Amino acid sequence: MKTLTVAEAAKKLTGCVKRVYYRHESFELVANGVPHARRAPVNGSGCDTHELGDDLAESRLFTRDRRALGSAIRKGRKQLKPLKNP
DSSP states (O other): OEEEEHHHHHHTHHHHHHHHHHHOOOEEEEETTEEEEEEOOTTOOOOOHHHHHHHHHHSOOOHHHHHHHHHHHHHHHHHSOOOSOO
16 A cells, blocks of 8 residues: 555545546555544455565565465465355
């Protein structure tokens, strides 16, 4: 998730809203380094794998949590059935 200051978001509100709506980007709004709000698409489309990867790369997870997440993803992939028509 990208971070914007509240002042920056106020100056560029229209562009910010368009990025959320059309590009399905999410933003965290901060003031003085403290998170105040989040902007995300209402259609609940979630994020693509690239955005998820970016968010995880920026997150401050402990090593054990990163390993647990990786293990859970690998376990989930094994449970997936192959596509019938790739």
